[in-house]
Amino acid sequence: MLIDAAELGVAAQRLRGAGDGLDVADARLRAAAWHAATLATDVPQVRPLADALDALRRAAWGPARLARDVADLATRTRDAAGAYDLAETDAQARWTRVVGGLGLVLGAGPVGAAVLSSAAFGVAVGDLLLDEARQLAVDPWGAMSPAGLPEDLERLAAVPQRVVADGRGALVLQLLAAALGSMTGAFAPELDPVRRFSAHVAGLLPARxxxxxxxxxxxxxxxxxxxxxxxxxxxxxxxxxxxxxxxxxxxxxxxxxxxxxxxxxxxxxxxxxxxxxxxxxxxxxxxxxxxxxxxxxxxxxxxxxxxxxxxxxxxxxxxxxxxxxxxxxxxxxxxxxxxxxxxxxxxxxxxxxxxxxxxxxxxxxxxxxxxxxxxxxxxxxxxxxxxxxxxxxxxxxxxxxxxxxxxxxxxxxxxxxxxxxxxxxxxxxxxxxxxxxxxxxxxxxxxxxxxxxxxxxxxxxxxxPLVAPEPGAPVVVRPREVAPSVVPPPVVLPLGARAPWPPEPRVPWAR
Known part of the structure; x- marks a missing residue:
């Protein structure tokens, strides 16, 4: 069973809108019943209508009861959408670890990068290729007809937006990061391939x-x-x-x-x-x-x-x-x-x-x-x-x-x-x-x-760029030359140095 949490969220919004409409209907019905009851004091023939309107307002299938039921259903649907989204996030986290482990294993081999890159390409355009194969099997001449080329090109151009909207872009990125990591030697213990590759490249950059x-x-x-x-x-x-x-x-x-x-x-x-x-x-x-x-x-x-x-x-x-x-x-x-x-x-x-x-x-x-x-x-x-x-x-x-x-x-x-x-x-x-x-x-x-x-x-x-001091030399906070009384002197904070304000807090940079 495949469940789209986003569609559940849209359904919850529509149910809430329907409940609001039923509340409006109940308010109008209540007003009509009041006017009919008032009119019935002078015109006895209106009494059956007033009684019918009042019965309709109080009925189990009346707008007031339906509004409460629809509102409750909207709340339950919204909660279900949230639950499925969280389950999807947990499944995504597990899949990230699988891809990360796969990158570590394949990365040691000569074809690891090629396999992971091919997998990324397959995830990105796999549905498009399957659809083309299905059309080719059903209608070979129509699938190969030049008349369908503009439509095929339009669908191909829409691939980036589609893989982002349906979440496949995250998996594509994981596979590409694993492939790049295998080529650059990013084999840190971190299983997340995106995090592993990002940390590897960042570590190669000069300090600032x-x-x-x-x-x-x-x-x-x-x-x-x-x-x-x-x-x-x-x-x-x-x-x-x-x-x-x-x-x-x-x-x-x-x-x-x-x-x-x-x-x-x-x-x-x-x-x-x-x-x-x-x-x-x-x-x-x-x-x-x-x-x-x-x-x-x-x-x-x-x-x-x-x-x-x-x-x-x-x-x-x-x-x-x-x-x-x-x-x-x-x-x-x-x-x-x-x-x-x-x-x-x-x-x-x-x-x-x-x-x-x-x-x-x-x-x-x-x-x-x-x-x-x-x-x-x-x-x-x-x-x-x-x-x-x-x-x-x-x-x-x-x-x-x-x-x-x-x-x-x-x-x-x-x-x-x-x-x-x-x-x-x-x-x-x-x-x-x-x-x-x-x-x-x-x-x-x-x-x-x-x-x-x-x-x-x-x-x-x-x-x-951070210029390393001579061995034994103190770290100096160097203000930039600025016009006095116009801009306060800037603070220079070298990476790795002690700052002149409260002690540097510990940062859990890596888990």
Whole structure:
């Protein structure tokens, strides 16, 4: 039996809509019965109609009873969809280990890479090849007719979107990572082939030091009021060359927002943007070198930069913190939450269109993961489906079925603007969760129950190759030359050096 959890979710939404319609019908029937009863006092002939309407309203098959039954069925269907998604995720995790073990075994042989690459190709286009074979067997002349060539080419061009939407892209990536790992000698103990290959390549890249330059004139960004506001804060944190970025914002800028509440307490929101450079070792650290390090579970420059920016902002050890990021920024947010244990009171992590990282959220930290079914970036960890667990709210939205583009491109599916709209949909549905739900409690802890005053600071992160000091020489924090009284001196954080702020937390980079 094959079950599509996404279709179950759509069915649950339609059932809820039907229940709302039945509630409206019951309200109109109740109003009609009241008017008929009122009219019956003056016109006795109307009494049978009033009695019939009242009986219909109270009947077991009346709209009120049906509305309750449909609402209960919608809830059960939604729960079933969630259960199947979690089961799919567990099965995917098991399959990842199988593929990883297969890569380790085949990688030692001379044909391992070829076998794994062929398997990846077969998974990607296997359904297309089977369909062609079926047509050839049923109608050989029609299958070979030139008239069908345009349709065949169109179906072939749609393969990338299809393998992403149905989740096969994750398995294809695992097989390709296993093949590349066998060619490059990535034979670490980690069974996950994507993680193993990412860590291997990241380990070959030169180390970089981080430079933090506080912005003298950051924009006055509004305080977030929910998941939509948190995602919008990330969207505004992008540089000015993006559709959502604020004018004047440089590349690789981190936003730290202090929220001052009416009761005198304060909390913090830290927003991290995603990849904005295609290189591996450039001076813009939001690049693919950082992506490889994050996915491989090895130290990365952006996680260290965000921890440093939080220290520079003066976040107190007992002040609630929410970390939110899009794409690479979501991976950084998850990493920082794991690294901040014992240093900061992280209450909530929101990842948007992000792959997973090895570092698991520590106990007591609620997580919200937003993914679009058509977003290929979310599959770059080689996993598919929802990410469950205690204190987690995992949302996978089908754009084509929920008001998004009917056939979204990869860029449309991954755009942060689309995730802002998804965040608004999550806010609308949060009322269905219990009041003591971990996500609802974490949102209240950080954002408060009433609007808070917001103070926004921003820090631009740059990177440079790490120059090893002479043996025995002390590590020096070197400020960049900047105009005094205009921009505070930047902080330089070399990888592996002790920082001049609270002790460096331990990071579970690899499990």
């Amino acid at each position: 030091e981080v430079r933090l330059v506080p912005r003298a004139d950051p924009p006055d960004l509004p305080a977030p009021r929910g998941v939509e506001g948190l995602v919008d804060l990330v969207a505004r944190t992008y540089d000015e060359d993006t559709a959502t970025g604020e004018p004047g914002t440089p590349l690789a800028t981190v936003t730290v927002q202090r929220l001052d509440h009416a009761d005198g307490t304060r909390s913090w929101v830290v927003a991290v943007p995603g990849t904005r450079a295609a290189g591996l070792t450039g001076d813009v650290p939001t690049d693919n070198g950082t992506n490889l390090a994050l996915e491989g579970g090895v130290p990365d420059v952006m996680s260290r930069a965000v921890l440093a920016a939080m220290a520079e902002a003066g976040i107190g050890a007992d002040e609630p913190v929410a970390l939110v990021g899009h794409s690479q920024g979501g991976m950084v947010a998850a990493n920082v939450a794991a690294a901040a244990v014992g240093t900061y009171a992280v209450r909530l992590v929101v990842t948007v269109g992000s792959p997973d990282v090895p570092a698991a959220p520590p106990p007591g930290v609620a997580t919200v993961t937003l993914r679009h079914r058509e977003d290929a970036v979310t599959l770059l960890d080689g996993k598919v489906g929802e990410r469950g667990g205690q204190g987690a709210l995992s949302v996978v939205r089908d754009l084509a079925a929920t008001g998004g583009p009917a056939r979204p491109s990869f860029s449309e599916a991954h755009a942060v603007a689309g995730y802002v709209r998804t965040g608004a949909m999550v806010d609308d549905a949060l009322g269905d969760l219990p009041a003591d739900d971990p996500v609802r409690r974490a949102l209240t802890d950080v954002l408060g129950r009433t609007p808070a005053g917001a103070t926004t600071t921003q820090t631009t992160v740059t990177a440079a």
